[in-house]
Amino acid sequence: MILVTIDHVPGKTIKKNLGLVRGNTIRARHIGRDITAFLRNIVGGEIRDYTKMMAESREQAIDRMVEEAESLGANAIINVRLTTSMIMQSASEILAYGTAVIVE
Numbered sequence: 001m002i003l004v005t006i007d008h009v010p011g012k013t014i015k016k017n018l019g020l021v022r023g024n025t026i027r028a029r030h031i032g033r034d035i036t037a038f039l040r041n042i043v044g045g046e047i048r049d050y051t052k053m054m055a056e057s058r059e060q061a062i063d064r065m066v067e068e069a070e071s072l073g074a075n076a077i078i079n080v081r082l083t084t085s086m087i088m089q090s091a092s093e094i095l096a097y098g099t100a101v102i103v104e
Helices: 031-043 048-071
Strands: 014-028 076-088 091-103
Touching (some): 014 048, 014 076, 048 091
Antiparallel strands (some): 014 091, 076 091
16 A cells, blocks of 8 residues: 555556545553653653554554555555544544545
C-alpha cells in the first residue's frame, strides 16, 4: 500500500478514486504512567511512556485505515492526515484518514 500526504502519487496515474477511508483508536492514560508524568513535569524532559503509547496509537490508526482501503480494492491512499483529539480527561482519539485510490 502506498501512502502519501499529497494529492497524487509521484510517477503514477490515479485510475479510480474510491473515497474516504479512516482508521482510529482511543487510548486511555494509565495511573502508573500518570505518576511518572507528574514527576517528569516537575523536573522536565520527555515522558517516554506517553511518547511510545502515542506512536503505537498512530501506527494502529494507520493500519486500520489501510485495512479499510484494501477492503475497497485500493493500492494507495492519498492526502493522508493524522489528527488527535481529547475524548475525555484521560483518553485521546487518534484518527488517520485519506482518500483511497487505485494507481497504475
